[in-house]
Amino acid sequence: MAFPREDAQAVLEEHRFPCDKCGADLRFDPERNLLTCDHCGNQQPIDDQITTAPVIRELDLQSALAQHLPDTEVEVARVVTCPNCAALIEFDGDTHADECPFCATPVVTDTGTHRRYKPKGVAPFEIRERDAHKAMTDWLGRLWFAPNGLRAYARKGRKMTGVYVPYWTFDANTRTSYHGQRGTVHESVRTVTVNGERRQKRTQHVKWQAVTGRVARLFDDVLVLASRGLPKAYTDALEPWDLSRLEPYRPEYLAGFQAEGYTVDLEQGFSEARDYMNRIIQRDVKFDIGGDRQRVTSMDTKLSDVTFKHILLPVWLAAYKYRGKTYRFVVNGQNGKVQGERPYSAWKIAFAVVLGLIAAAIIGYLSAQSQ
DSSP states (O other): OOOOOOTSOOBBBBOOOOOOOTTOBBEEETTEEEEEETTOOOOEEEOGGGGTTOOOOOEEEHHHHHHHHHGGGGEEEEEEOOOTOOOOEEETTTTEEEETTOOOOOEEOSSEEEEEEOEEEEEOOOOOOHHHHHHHHHHHHHTTTSHHHOOOOOOOOSOOOEEEEEEEEEEEEEEEEEEEEEEEEEEEEEEEEETTTEEEEEEEEEEEEEEEEEEEEEEEEEEEEEOSSSHHHHHHTTTOGGGOOOOOOGGGGGTSSSSEESSSSSHHHHHHHHHHHHHHHHHHHHHHSSSSEEEEEEEEEEEEEEEEEEEEEEEEEEEEETTEEEEEEEETTTOOEEOOOOOOHHHHHHHHHHHHHHHHHHHHHHHHHHH
16 A cells, blocks of 8 residues: 555644634635634735745655655644544544534544645635535425425535545556457348348448557546545536646645545555546547447556646535435535435325326326227
C-alpha cells in the first residue's frame, strides 16, 4: 500500500481563523469569497497571496509509491472515524461530539490522527447553504412517490453540512502498441421460396483482416474519488466538476466547513485511473483500426510522466433519519446539482396501483359497452 512513511516528520495541522474584532471563529463565505464572522458581522479578505500563489503542482507517482517524496509533502490531521460508514471526518478542536455528515450517526471525537499527502488544490464552495438546501427540497418535490413527511422534515430540518470531499487526479503520457482485426461487411442477396412465394434474402458476411498499429494519448486530470463515505454512484452523478476553478490549497477555504480524509489510498486510486485510461485507449484503438467492425487482440501500453495530486471538492450534504432509515442527499458545491436516495412512500405506491386498476376497469367496461 502506498501511504506516507510512518517515520516522516509530519506535524499535526490545525488551523483556526479568529475574528480580529470579537475572537469568534471566521468562516469562508462562498458568495463574497472572503472570511466572515457570524457573531459580529466582521469581514476579512483572504490573504492577498492568493492572487500570487504558484500553479498547482503535481507530484511524481513513482516517487510516491516508492515512498521517496520529501517529508514536506506529508501532514497529519486530527480525525474521527465514523463507526457506521467508516468515513474519516475532520472536526475543529472545540468540537467533542457531533453527527457524521455522511450517515447521521452520532460520533465522539477522539485524538486519532490521519497521515496523508497534503492537498494541492481546492475548489472553493460557490453556492450558499440556503441555495443548496432549496435545490435539494426542489429535487425532493419532483419525486412524486417520496413520503410527504420526509419532504416536510427535509424542508424544515437543520442546515446542510458543507464537506470537502477528497479526490485524486492523475496525469500520464501513454503510447500503446496493439494487435487486432479489421472487419469489412459484405452483403449477398439470394432468392428463397417461402410458402410458395419467392423472396430475396440479404445476408451479411464479415471479412476479417489482421492489423497492428500504435496510438498515443495524453491524460490530464483523471479524477478518482478518494472517499468511501458516500456511494460512488452519488458522487459520479454530481459530475462534471469544473477543475479549471481549482485554487492552490489554502486552509482559509475550509474555515467553517468540514473536510473528509481520504480512505482510498494512492495505489488504489491509480488502479482505478488505469482502468479508466484503458477503456479510453481501447476506444482509440478501435477508431484507429477502422473498418465496419473491430476486434482488439492485445494492447501493450507504456506510461511516462505519471503524476498525481490530492484535491478537495465541495459538497453540501444532508443525512436525515426518518422512520428508522437514513436518507442521504448531496449537492454539488459548484453548480447545485443534486443526487441522493430516492425515497418511496408505500401508501402512495398503493394508491397509484389502485388508481391504475380503477382506470383499467373503467376502460374495460367502456370497451365492453361499445361492443
